[in-house]
Amino acid sequence: MNIPGQDKILLDGLAKQDSIAIESLYRLNFQMVQNLILNNKGNSEDAADIFQEAMIVLYEKSIHPDFILHCQIKTYLYSVCRRLWLKKLEKQKRIVIHTNEFDQVISVEEDLEKHEITTSNFKIMENALSKVGEPCKGILEAFYINKKQMQEIATLFKYTNADNAKTQKYKCLTRLKKLFFAEYKNL
Amino acid sequence: MEDLLLMDTVERYVKGEMDAVERTNFEDLRKNNPAIDQSVVEHIYFLNEIEKYGRTKRLKHTLNETFLTLTDQGIIKTNSLEGKAIVVYLWNRYKKTIGVAASIAIIVSIVCASIISIFSPGKQNNIKPLVEKLKEQDDKYKKLEKQIGQLNEINQQSEKPRLESKFRATGFMIDVNNNFIVTNAHVLNEATHQLIIENNKGEQFKAEPVYVNPDNDLAILRIIDNDFKKLPPIPYSIKKTNASLGEQVFILGYPKQEVVYGEGYISAENGYKMDTIYCQLSTLANEGNSGSPVINKNGELVGVVSSMEANSEGVVYAIKSSNIYSALNQIKKIKENESIKITSKPSLKNCDRVSQIKKVEDYVFMIKGN
Structure with missing residues (x-):
């Protein structure tokens, strides 16, 4: 039984990447997704991957300012996982999917299209970061991903002061930007 | 440096770290200077992308952690289904x-x-060994061969009787001190009475097996004929490590009564059904090529041709050269006083292919017997 409002709390938590909300989402929904995947020629590793991707899709949706979920989280996650797994099976040319006829499925095409763009940009950025080299990668990740202060980064990477570290950071950023757009424009 | 300054300004602008005056000035600058505005827009987009990347990265991390914790605690059971x-x-x-x-x-x-x-015969199901059994259909050819042989004999002063062979395969020398010749173990299955090696001049010498291992299909023979003259040092070395994928190689062997050259490349690191003793070559080989040396452009011996895929052309399996070393170690264990010397610096290196072949040819032999 779903208490009204519980979904809302969970989604707000997910938008903040709150670990308790994420844990609850796993507890409530993972087994259902795993059953789906195992019933359809997948293994538990596939299930973990698919579920993680669906969580990212839901997250991307949840951080949008005017986001409304028109169904239960369970239904949404199930629909996304089903679609993602179907795509994977299609790639392997095994297209029959066994699901319970009474399962509720909603259309998630639009969300997945958006997600595909995000994934592609994510990969380009990951690639660019791997090419930018050290110490650039470390400095940029510390600042932009781990949200460390410049002073802390200066100490960590042995710069005499925060300003020197900042200059270095911008130089690195210029390189990263070049790498990113080089691949981005190739698409 | 202007670029760096601009980046810093944009970043402060995005983060809302500017005071009202600075903000107005900056917005004015963008309005009046389209080039600057363009780079500001681009940079904001880029910052946004990094931000998104960071978010997803952090989320993935949390998701992984959560999944692992829940699996550890047994709250999530992987590979198990519940209920209906x-x-x-x-x-x-x-x-x-x-x-x-x-x-x-x-x-x-x-x-x-x-x-x-x-x-x-086990895993040889789809692969056939490359010993050539000289069949009756080759009769004509054999007669011709015999005649040539007889002619040769007349020319030669020695009156050695020529061997009536049941099969033909290839072998190559790896040690001139002991006259050790490497070939395939399966080749020796055909030789029940006599074993002979024949060089590219048609001269035949008696040989005996000193090592036979059906597991890796390697055999080492020794020439026991006193007429055999010791050869100069061997021009190729034997590679201890695996050949690299895509490496260009050549083979020399006796699919017919004269030496035949073949070119190819290493097409897979393992053999039939992922057998790690073998590697896979893409080249043409025929019956009689069993035991042919596979040599790379640096003059390193990387393999010994053993078999080929029966159903698909151009798929040849060769025993990795490292197996030769294990065979030699076995021999050393049994016969301690043997002074085996393997070439370490191949003289083939930096030679063009034609002279490489010329040098190797003298060390490649036909293996015959009955």
């Missing part, structure tokens, strides 16, 4: 095999398969 799902799962999985007929079919096929596997 098990029945659905089992049904989906086994519905095709359910039924007596199916079971009988399975039992029958298992029995057949095991009978086949017992009576067939």
Whole structure:
């Protein structure tokens, strides 16, 4: 039984990447997704991957300012996982999917299209970061991903002061930007 | 430096770290200078992308952590189904095999398969060894060969009787002190009475096996004929490590009564059914090529041709050269006083292909016997 409002709390938590909300989402929904995947020629590793991707899709949706979920989280996650797994099976040319006829499925095409763009940009950025080299990668990740202060980064990477570290950071950023757009424009 | 300054400004602008005056000035600058505005827009987009990347990265991390913790605690059970799902799962999985007929079919096929596997020569199912059994259909050719042989004999002063051979394969020398010749173990299956090696001039010498290992299909022969003259140092070395994928190689062998050159490349690091003793070459080989040396452009011996895929052309399996070292170690264990010397610096290196072949040719022999 779903208490009204519980979904809302969970989604707000997910938008903040709150670990308790994420844990609850796993507890409530993972087994259902795993059953789906195992019933359809997948293994538990596939299930973990698919579920993680669906969580990212839901997250991307949840951080949008005017986001409304028109169904239960369970239904949404199930629909996304089903679609993602179907795509994977299609790639392997095994297209029959066994699901319970009474399962509720909603259309998630639009969300997945958006997600595909995000994934592609994510990969380009990951690639660019791997090419930018050290110490650039470390400095940029510390600042932009781990949200460390410049002073802390200066100490960590042995710069005499925060300003020197900042200059270095911008130089690195210029390189990263070049790498990113080089691949981005190739698409 | 202006670029860096601009970046810093944009970043402060995005983060809302500017005061009202600075903000107005900056917005004015953008309005009046389209070039600057363009780079500001680009940079904001880029910052946004990094931000998104960071968010997803952090989320993935949390998701992984959560998944692992829950699995560790047993709250999430991987690979297990609950409730009705098990029945659905089992049904989906086994519905095709359910039924007596199916079971009988399975039992029958298992029995057949095991009978086949017992009576067939193991993993050589789809691959055929490359020893050439000289069949009756080659009679004409053999007669011709005999005549040539007789002619040769007349020319030669020695009156050695020529061997009537049942098969032909290839071997190559690896040690001039002991006159050790490497070939395939399966080649020796054909030789029940006599074993002879023949060089590119048609001269035949008696040989005996000193090492035979059917497991890796390697055999080492020794020339025991006193007429055999010691050869100069061997121009190729034997590679201890595996050849690299895509490496260009050549083979020399005796698919016919004269030496035949073949070119190819390493197409897979392992052999038939992922057998790690072998590597896979893409080249053409024929019966008689068994035991042919596989040499790379640096003059390193990387393999010994052993067999080929029977159904697809150009797929040849060669024993990795490192197996030769293990064979030599076995020999050393048995015969301690042997002074085996393997070439370490190949003189073939930096030679063009034609002179490489010329140099190697003298060390490649036909293996014959009956």
